[in-house]
Amino acid sequence: MVDLSKRRFFSKRTVDDNTIRLPWLANSTQFTELCTRCGKCAENCETNIIINGDGGFPQVDFSRGECTFCYGCAQVCPESLFEPEQNNPWDAKASITDGCLAKQNVECRSCGDMCETMAIQFKLEIGKVAQPNLDLDECTGCGACVAVCPTSSINVSKLV
Template sequence: MVDLSRRRLFTRKTASEDTLRLPWLNTPKFFTDLCTQCGECLKACETQIIVKGDGGFPQVDFTIDECTFCYQCADACPEPLFLSKQEAPWQAKASINEQCLAQRNVECRSCSEMCESVAIQFQLEVGRVAQPKLDTQLCNGCGACVSVCPTLSINVSNFVV
């Protein structure tokens, strides 16, 4: 009989610290130690944003769609990895980098149009197109702004720049 816990030593890769795993994780730091890679969360995700990442462990890919915070990934998981739905799903926030079209003086507001929490708003500036202003206090880290960005200049992670 094969001891799967030992076998995992050879397949696990260390994900970068900004890898966004799943919402409501009880202990994100130990996720790769406790996750069995069963894939139930991938099947349960209503927007199909949970994909196999480094080492085959689930992670969120906002280039596909947004997180609706439906809690189906947590409900489907056979392991005790998740907090209750009443807790905050995560501390993840969006950040906008210098590749943003508006910062390059090209009119674009696609991110703010998708932001239900109104965390991204555009402010008029003299001699330039309106510039994005991100309020991290309002941002819930849903990622709706990521897939609609034509330059992929928005990132959602636990480490806001």
């Protein structure tokens, strides 16, 4: 019989605190101690955005798609890692860098077209193409805007 506590001792790694792990994660500081890396969350992700990250621990990869907040990952987890579904899934928000095509005066509204909550809207400016305006109060951190960005200029990360 394998003692998992001893196995974790040898495989424990420092985890980047800004890594988007999973929605509704109750305690991100204890995540690496409690997660058994069974893979059930990734198998049940309806958009296939949960991947094996650093040390084999699950994390979200928005370059693959968006989080629909289906709660499937939490429902199948055999450990007590998740908060109730009615709670806020996470404190993560999108940010748009200067590599954005619109900020380079090239017409592009891909991210705004994908944003279901309309957190990304484009504002007309004199002498420029319409510029992205991100309303953080409306942003759910779902990541729908990330994969469609042709210049990879959108990131979703935890609020610090």
